[in-house]
Amino acid sequence: MLKIFAAPSSIALASVLLLEEVEADYELAVLDFSKGQQREPAYQTVNPKGRVPALITEDGVLTETPAILVYIAQRYGPGSMIGANEPYAFAKIQELNSYLASTVHVAHAHRFRGARWTDDPHALEAMTKKVPETMAAAVSLIEEHFFVGPWVTGDAYTICDPYLFTLCSWLEGDGVDTQAFPKLLAHREKMLSRPATQAAIKRLG
Amino acid sequence: MLKIFAAPSSIALASVLLLEEVEADYELAVLDFSKGQQREPAYQTVNPKGRVPALITEDGVLTETPAILVYIAQRYGPGSMIGANEPYAFAKIQELNSYLASTVHVAHAHRFRGARWTDDPHALEAMTKKVPETMAAAVSLIEEHFFVGPWVTGDAYTICDPYLFTLCSWLEGDGVDTQAFPKLLAHREKMLSRPATQAAIKRLG
Structure with a gap:
């Protein structure tokens, strides 16, 4: 199952929108930017950029919205x-x-x-x-x-x-x-x- | 045949490099940024962004390096x-x-x-x-x-x-x-x- 790291009011919403659109099975992990969770060591090991979104796949981690959107669509969406x-x-x-x-x-x-x-x-x-x-x-x-x-x-x-x-x-x-x-x-x-x-x-x- | 608008010392070099790499048949149109040619009306009709690269294809104009690179590779490159x-x-x-x-x-x-x-x-x-x-x-x-x-x-x-x-x-x-x-x-x-x-x-x- 996919897991996506996101934060409210961030660009990660675009990827979550697409996950819902294609009805993918996914887990949502919400980071609290007001607490600086995106810069904590635990998240740095997931995404050294310290940003969201990050999509955890069976093959590895994907970052950057344009890349994540293509990946989700290729796996789950119509052509x-x-x-x-x-x-x-x-x-x-x-x-x-x-x-x-x-x-x-x-x-x-x-x-x-x-x-x-x-x-x-x-x-x-x-x-x-x-x-x-x-x-x-x-x-x-x-x-x-x-x-x-x-x-x-x-x-x-x-x-x-x-x-x-x-x-x-x-x-x-x-x-x-x-x-x-x-x-x-x-x-x-x-x-x-x-x-x-x-x-x-x-x-x- | 493809035609690419480019300028020396610009990011357009990346697309020209790929065109050469895949041995595509293309025409190179070089803009002189020192003369502001990228903002002239003739070029604005090609690319209203006033930037390079712009790739002219049989179907229309493509801009943005990540998009142009994928297009060239899909058409001419190995998978x-x-x-x-x-x-x-x-x-x-x-x-x-x-x-x-x-x-x-x-x-x-x-x-x-x-x-x-x-x-x-x-x-x-x-x-x-x-x-x-x-x-x-x-x-x-x-x-x-x-x-x-x-x-x-x-x-x-x-x-x-x-x-x-x-x-x-x-x-x-x-x-x-x-x-x-x-x-x-x-x-x-x-x-x-x-x-x-x-x-x-x-x-x-």
Whole structure:
């Protein structure tokens, strides 16, 4: 059985959403970031990055959301979740998830996790200040150029949808006026109407 | 035929390395970043992100290095480049490439591209100052926990190798003492000894 390490309000929700979506049998281990559990030695042996999610499989540990999402879908999901075995369709899915990981999530991280990139208190404040602008620009690109609809890459629910949903659930907290992004708001409602989404949110808290 | 938009000294080298490695037939279009060609309208219609690489395929445009590498390997490479069709092996490859994109490359970008996250000159300086530390920490994690050898994920050359090679070629410029990373230095030599690597470097300049 799979085991996933996660934390509330973290990007691990995307992987938990997908586990619920594919009805995988899994154990959920919730870390308390307010107690710094992600940096404790016990967890460091699981994931030396000190981050979530980490997925424990029979073969070993997997980290990084884009990798975990592909793995879960390949094992348990329909082929349509990852482009139905067609290289270009799969690459378009990977393209979006890669953008979510390295641009959207990174823009968000400058709000609370700026200490990854500077120790200067003034610089941390300056970084936080620009987050509404960078997050709005990042999701604007998706709204304008990448959102196909009704799911983000087209007709099928793919591994991009739980990832996009999770990151977009942070937009209001990041100071972004989401009314400017009707496609993303409709996507949020579509996701929230799914029993799997409701179950994941309930389980992770 | 494929066409790839790239720029010297950019992460696009990783994709060009792989195109050479699999002996794909491709056209190389080199943008001059010093002239801001990546922000010109002609290129914005190709890639609204204003970045490289962008791969033009018969089906459409692909961006984001992790997605482009998978696509090239699926179309032209041996299965061993992407885990020989085994979900866990493939996910381990994706895990490393995702880390390279969202942690290693992002750490590096705080040296010259800090304006993505702040407009404050003092903050930009503070970010740049921490790059030697963050880059050393990021590649140290690979050296200690992820490098299997002789290629980064094990016996086979995979899509992680050109990506890792390209990012590690920036380490000295980022102020990192590479002598602390013997596995990564050996990997660099192994890559440099390949005709495909030499051809890609010669072509992209």
